[in-house]
């Protein structure tokens with residue numbers, strides 16, 4: 011039997027797909043008997059129930075009055091090293107390069123070479139932050155000093171190599187969904203709260219940041235709703251939300267759009283949708299689209315970044331160039347007016363999510379990376 015490991019995990023615990031992936035991975039590894047130590051500023055929001063193999067170590071920041079910016083990164087690095095020594099961790103697995111991979115590098119200097127580090131790149135840590143000249147060299151150093159680096163799509167691997175001249179191997183570890191949680195839920199009783207029986211439901215879920223192009227979501231929906239009785243459900247919140255609310259009002263769509271805000275039970279919410287819209291400007295993977303896929307909901311979106319590795323055009327959704335709202339609206343209309351096509355895509359979505367992006371497969375991939383860096387066959 012392979013050795014059970016002691017693994018420290020650091021991520022953004024309260025937001026974003028990277029935090030979700032890190033937390034879910036930690037839970038799955040704990041189920042396999044590994045001891046998981048989350049080292050973050052807050053308890054990860056998807057952590058859920060007590061598990062005997064999961065521990066949480068809170069990073070407390072020193073906010074002495076001379077600091078204009080309390081140094082979270084230094085406190086994190088120091089906590090990582092402390093936990094590594096006290097708990098005799100085998101490795102640290104950090105999600106999102108900035109600052110986590112840099113902190114892991116410092117922690118390794120403090121804890122000693124026996125501590126291995128694995129960095130998972132999630133997207134904007136490369137596609138946005140590595141474009142910033144003030145961070146670029148630091149991100150390159152942190153990547154080069156990691157014992158293994160993984161990225162969530164082939165496209166992100168390509169972009170990392172191009173932007174940072176990285177030549178070391180980068181493992182591909184796609185995002186995954188837990189098929190025990192993400193499956194088509196029976197939401198017949200709920201659906202009536204949002205749409206009449208003859209209306210279709212389009213949905214968008216995101217952090218409402220500019221890269222998500224939520225304005226395109228509204229434009230696509232406006233075109234679809236002219237031709238087809240339909241409702242739009244917007245889930246999540248973020249900096250663009252107020253602008254989007256104003257746009258909806260100025261287009262006279264307020265009676266057709268529901269804002270659901272942040273939701274915990276994403277599988278239940280997504281199961282309400284007939285289609286999910288993801289017209290992003292940048293998207294290294296698009297976890298929400300995978301969550302939808304697992305619940306039998308096709309995606310219509312852009313072909314940005316890693317989305318085409320997830321959504322097979324014509325089989326599990328339709329993709330158009332970034333900004334092509336006319337094309338996306340036409341695809342939505344085609345899908346939503348053809349029940350046979352919708353049903354075929356729904357089945358293809360469930361099959362693809364359960365086979366290609368299944369929790370068991372991807373957890374095993376991460377496990378083999380850990381054993382590889384530790385020199386355990």
Ligand code: GMT
Pocket residue numbers: 025026027028029031106132133134137162185217219221292293294295296297298
């Ligand atoms: O911008 C976001 O959507 C948040 C960001 C994050 O750090 O959580 O998401 C990134 O990581 C996700 C998990 O790997 C990916 O599914 C998202 O595609 C990626 N976002 C972008 O690349 C914009």
